[in-house]
Amino acid sequence: MTDTPARLLTLLSLLQTPREWPGSELAERLRVSTRTIRRDIDRLRELGYPVEATLGPDGGYRLVAGAAMPPLLLDDEEAVAIAVGLRAGAGHAVEGVEEASVRALAKLEQVLPGRLRHRVGALQSATIALTRGDGATVDPHALTTMASAVAGRERLRFAYRARDGAGTRRLVEPYRLVSTGSRWYLVAFDMDREDWRTFRVDRVAEPFATGARFAPRELPMDAVDFVRRGLHGRQRYAVEVDFGVGAQELPGWLRGDAVPADGDGAAGGDGAAGAxxxxRFETGDSPEWLAARLALTGLPFTVHAPELLAEAARSLAARLAAGAGGGTGTGTGAGTAAAG
Known part of the structure; x- marks a missing residue:
C-alpha cells in the first residue's frame, strides 16, 4: 500500500481493535516493511494517538488511553449502532443524556453516508422504547438541527405549539439546549418578541437554520437556571415516598434525597426500623409522569404525599392490573399509594 494517508487510516483502524499487534503482522497486512510501520507509528503519535510499543523479537503495538480524545474510525456497523443509540436517548430525553450527546449525534449524522443514514432511520422507525409516561417525544433530527444552530450561531426558524395548542412561527437566536431528564428545552432570544424565551423541544416542528449568523447576546443568568426559573412558575409540590430498600439501591435521581426510614413499617414491609x-424532594413534574417514573424503578414503594401523586399511582396500578387481566387492585408489585 503506497498511499501514505490511506495506509495510516488502515493502520489506525487496526490499532483501535483492543489487542496487541506484532509489527510483522501489521507489515504483512499493509504490504510494507516493518521499518515503514515504525515510521507510520511515529506519525500517529505526532497526531495525538497514544500508541504503546512493547519490546521483543517481533515488537508489538497497541493503542492505549491518552490525555486527550483523538478522532476515532468507525466501520459501518459501529457507526449505525452509535447513531441509533444516540438518537434513541436524545428522542426520549433519557436522564443523563446531556447536550454533549446531542452535539455528538449532530456531528455523526453530518458525516454519515446516505446508505447508513437510511439504515439508522429504518431502525429508529421500527423501534419502540418504553422510557416515558407522558408520550412527549422529541424528533432527533429536530434536536440535532438545533444543536448545530447553537454551535454555528445561526438564526433558527421553526413552528411552535403553545401549551393551549395555538401555533406560531418563531425566528430565534439559539443559545443553549437544556435537558431536565424528562424533557429538552431550547433557550433562545426571540427576535419578534425581543426577549429571551424557553421552548419545549417536543413542541417544535420543522426547525431549520437560516444561514444568518449572529453575535451571541449575554443571557442574564445561567441557561440551566433560566429554564429552572421558568419551570418553577408551575405549581410545585413536596413529595414523600418510602422505599423497601436501602438508599444505595435507589437510582441516581432519587438517591441524593434519601434518608433512613422513620421505622413505622411503611418502607420495609416488615415494620422494622431502618428496613x-x-x-423527600420538590418537583414540578406532573403526578402522572412521576408515578410512572417511580414504577419504572422496579422497587417496592409507598407514596405518603401528596395525595395527587398517591391518586396517580393508584390509577396507574389499576390500569396496569386491568391490562394484565388481574382486575383493578389498589397496588402493583412495584408499589402502593397511601396518603400520608
Whole structure:
C-alpha cells in the first residue's frame, strides 16, 4: 500500500481493535516493511494517538488511553449502532443524556453516508422504547438541527405549539439546549418578541437554520437556571415516598434525597426500623409522569404525599392490573399509594 494517508487510516483502524499487534503482522497486512510501520507509528503519535510499543523479537503495538480524545474510525456497523443509540436517548430525553450527546449525534449524522443514514432511520422507525409516561417525544433530527444552530450561531426558524395548542412561527437566536431528564428545552432570544424565551423541544416542528449568523447576546443568568426559573412558575409540590430498600439501591435521581426510614413499617414491609429509606424532594413534574417514573424503578414503594401523586399511582396500578387481566387492585408489585 503506497498511499501514505490511506495506509495510516488502515493502520489506525487496526490499532483501535483492543489487542496487541506484532509489527510483522501489521507489515504483512499493509504490504510494507516493518521499518515503514515504525515510521507510520511515529506519525500517529505526532497526531495525538497514544500508541504503546512493547519490546521483543517481533515488537508489538497497541493503542492505549491518552490525555486527550483523538478522532476515532468507525466501520459501518459501529457507526449505525452509535447513531441509533444516540438518537434513541436524545428522542426520549433519557436522564443523563446531556447536550454533549446531542452535539455528538449532530456531528455523526453530518458525516454519515446516505446508505447508513437510511439504515439508522429504518431502525429508529421500527423501534419502540418504553422510557416515558407522558408520550412527549422529541424528533432527533429536530434536536440535532438545533444543536448545530447553537454551535454555528445561526438564526433558527421553526413552528411552535403553545401549551393551549395555538401555533406560531418563531425566528430565534439559539443559545443553549437544556435537558431536565424528562424533557429538552431550547433557550433562545426571540427576535419578534425581543426577549429571551424557553421552548419545549417536543413542541417544535420543522426547525431549520437560516444561514444568518449572529453575535451571541449575554443571557442574564445561567441557561440551566433560566429554564429552572421558568419551570418553577408551575405549581410545585413536596413529595414523600418510602422505599423497601436501602438508599444505595435507589437510582441516581432519587438517591441524593434519601434518608433512613422513620421505622413505622411503611418502607420495609416488615415494620422494622431502618428496613428501607424515605425520599423527600420538590418537583414540578406532573403526578402522572412521576408515578410512572417511580414504577419504572422496579422497587417496592409507598407514596405518603401528596395525595395527587398517591391518586396517580393508584390509577396507574389499576390500569396496569386491568391490562394484565388481574382486575383493578389498589397496588402493583412495584408499589402502593397511601396518603400520608
Amino acid at each position: 428501607g429509606c424515605r425520599v
